[in-house]
Amino acid sequence: MSASSSKTIGRAVLRPREQVEERIKAAILSGELKSGEMLPPETELARQFNVSRTTLREALRVLTSQRLISKVPGARGGNFVQSVDHESLGAVVIETVGNLLALGSIRFDEVADVRRHLEVPSVRLAARNRTDRDLEELGSIVAHQRRASIDDPDIPDLDRRFHSGIARASGNRVLASFVSALHHATEPVHYLDLSPEVGRETVKQHVRILRAITDQDPDEGEAAIVEHLVYLQKHLAAVV
Amino acid sequence: MSASSSKTIGRAVLRPREQVEERIKAAILSGELKSGEMLPPETELARQFNVSRTTLREALRVLTSQRLISKVPGARGGNFVQSVDHESLGAVVIETVGNLLALGSIRFDEVADVRRHLEVPSVRLAARNRTDRDLEELGSIVAHQRRASIDDPDIPDLDRRFHSGIARASGNRVLASFVSALHHATEPVHYLDLSPEVGRETVKQHVRILRAITDQDPDEGEAAIVEHLVYLQKHLAAVV
DNA sequence: GCACGTTAAATGTTCGACATCTAATGGCCA
DNA sequence: TGGCCATTAGATGTCGAACATTTAACGTGC
The missing domain is CATH 1.20.120.530 (GntR ligand-binding domain-like)
Structure with a gap:
């Protein structure tokens, strides 16, 4: 390679919220989480990612506004993977x-x-x-x-x-x-x-x-x- | 009007986060908040809406993911109205x-x-x-x-x-x-x-x-x- | 004049508690 | 027996205060 060009090794570091967001989104798009499936409760998910529930909730909120998941309060509620149709x-x-x-x-x-x-x-x-x-x-x-x-x-x-x-x-x-x-x-x-x-x-x-x-x-x-x-x-x- | 039809007076009650979201969005779309303008700091905004900063931040997060505002951390940072172009x-x-x-x-x-x-x-x-x-x-x-x-x-x-x-x-x-x-x-x-x-x-x-x-x-x-x-x-x- | 540590002000994150919502449960009463 | 209704449980929603991190501006010393 010429001297003027340089390899890019680094990447912008991601804040906790972004990482959670990306991981869940990837899980949905890859089919790892199926449409209609319920995610673990927020407390449990936060534990898995080792972030606070507040941070986890901001990530879920973004995914909700992007129609990838839907939130349902109350008993038997939870965060559900949306069936993203056309x-x-x-x-x-x-x-x-x-x-x-x-x-x-x-x-x-x-x-x-x-x-x-x-x-x-x-x-x-x-x-x-x-x-x-x-x-x-x-x-x-x-x-x-x-x-x-x-x-x-x-x-x-x-x-x-x-x-x-x-x-x-x-x-x-x-x-x-x-x-x-x-x-x-x-x-x-x-x-x-x-x-x-x-x-x-x-x-x-x-x-x-x-x-x-x-x-x-x-x-x-x-x-x-x-x-x-x-x-x-x-x-x-x-x-x- | 016929007996079978009935006026609809009620509306679904909105949770605090939704109200904050709608109000800020309306302010942006109406031009009340101009493109590039900085919103008040989160602490001050939360005080104005009489909600916690957590709730306010979830509202801002949604608006951010809808490209209506952008968040900038650090000194001289803040929440800025995005110029929503085509x-x-x-x-x-x-x-x-x-x-x-x-x-x-x-x-x-x-x-x-x-x-x-x-x-x-x-x-x-x-x-x-x-x-x-x-x-x-x-x-x-x-x-x-x-x-x-x-x-x-x-x-x-x-x-x-x-x-x-x-x-x-x-x-x-x-x-x-x-x-x-x-x-x-x-x-x-x-x-x-x-x-x-x-x-x-x-x-x-x-x-x-x-x-x-x-x-x-x-x-x-x-x-x-x-x-x-x-x-x-x-x-x-x-x-x- | 420039490098660099310090400061200040904002967003980002954490924690723990409490509020609200809602399906299921189970008991009371007609 | 059957339906109404208060209770309960488990989830999301909200709160408040503290602390962490980011970043521009300031100042200080060489």
């Missing part, structure tokens, strides 16, 4: 995007644009991979939307479930989490100008999308979702 | 996707697919919105890639910077964070079969993409990135 990705994105929007660190349209970009492959993949189970669920949602009146408080939720349901039918769980999360994050202003006219048109477009997915026609699905997104954006732009 | 979105996604992959809750190809779907609009937008500053940076990266030999340890990093740089040039910070994060998460296996042949071809494709962005030609950019992604996937499939 939905936690959506939850984390919702949380962070919400913070960034509140702080003005990102603009609303940046979030909405990314969602729109993801909806296209979402529909295409759904048209290819949808199961009968998916069709049944989507059909049920659209049926509800037909019946819903303009002032129905469930409307935003139905819309979210429709778009999330498509993403889930795509078979890609990362895609599903992102679409669902971004939809959620952009929801607050989605229905500001919901007129009967817009409501009817929206349902009609949903029907077209669902038919394309049912027919397993990705191109028609893409055309339908693009029409829908353009329509929605136009009727939002008038408000925002 | 990069923290990427960091959070990297972390969570990494966990999910380790646990087998999502598959590798699901992550890679979403990244590929995002790279197309990323290049299209970059072709439209790139600044001279962006072109300069991307050009510098490609120049490095030309010079890099096959066993250069910087190659994965250069690739990540190229794709992230394009996403940043798109002008959409959410898109940039996602592309960068997903690229990072899929990096470990990106260069398993890097032959001189593949290296040369990759650089050639990068040049084509960059030229399209320079010429502000979205269609050519899309064609170039699609070619690149297909090529990479083919040379990965042989390995994985």
Whole structure:
């Protein structure tokens, strides 16, 4: 090796809390601690790590806020390994995007644009991979939307479930989490100008999308979702 | 209102730690506490909330793990409000996707697919919105890639910077964070079969993409990135 | 002028006690 | 017999005070 380069031997020393945190996290990610399993009581765990219960609890608190464990007080309570499924990705994105929007660190349209970009492959993949189970669920949602009146408080939720349901039918769980999360994050202003006219048109477009997915026609699905997104954006732009 | 519906007046009572957490978080998100500002010392804060320092510290620990504040020990240290920029979105996604992959809750190809779907609009937008500053940076990266030999340890990093740089040039910070994060998460296996042949071809494709962005030609950019992604996937499939 | 010990102020950790939560237990009473 | 309810036990939650460690700034001596 040249004289100018030097091997790095050292590492930053870790504080007790960090070491406990890392060890438990590693145990969870490696499968050593299985999902749903209960950790030893805090007193016992603290003894094992040879740290105080206070320090141990700070480590557990971090892992809790990262959704790796959940704390349950009371008898038969304890610290349980969370089953970290793909939905936690959506939850984390919702949380962070919400913070960034509140702080003005990102603009609303940046979030909405990314969602729109993801909806296209979402529909295409759904048209290819949808199961009968998916069709049944989507059909049920659209049926509800037909019946819903303009002032129905469930409307935003139905819309979210429709778009999330498509993403889930795509078979890609990362895609599903992102679409669902971004939809959620952009929801607050989605229905500001919901007129009967817009409501009817929206349902009609949903029907077209669902038919394309049912027919397993990705191109028609893409055309339908693009029409829908353009329509929605136009009727939002008038408000925002 | 009908007899079956009932007003909800109550809310779950919050434990002391949760209340402290919510209050500080609200103060940060509302701008009451500005970015970079230092919070009062823990002893003083605990006095204000009328809780013990232990409880206060657990609240601060959660906020720290959510990147809202940072802790600095020592003289002139303290708890500082973090400037939460869009990069923290990427960091959070990297972390969570990494966990999910380790646990087998999502598959590798699901992550890679979403990244590929995002790279197309990323290049299209970059072709439209790139600044001279962006072109300069991307050009510098490609120049490095030309010079890099096959066993250069910087190659994965250069690739990540190229794709992230394009996403940043798109002008959409959410898109940039996602592309960068997903690229990072899929990096470990990106260069398993890097032959001189593949290296040369990759650089050639990068040049084509960059030229399209320079010429502000979205269609050519899309064609170039699609070619690149297909090529990479083919040379990965042989390995994985 | 620079190296280095000292100081001060903050976070980090420890300890032990008590508070609260909650499922299970077991007894009382209709 | 069966259900209601007080008790209990075992876990997390909170408290308070002391001590450890970290780190920038200060001062002192060479």
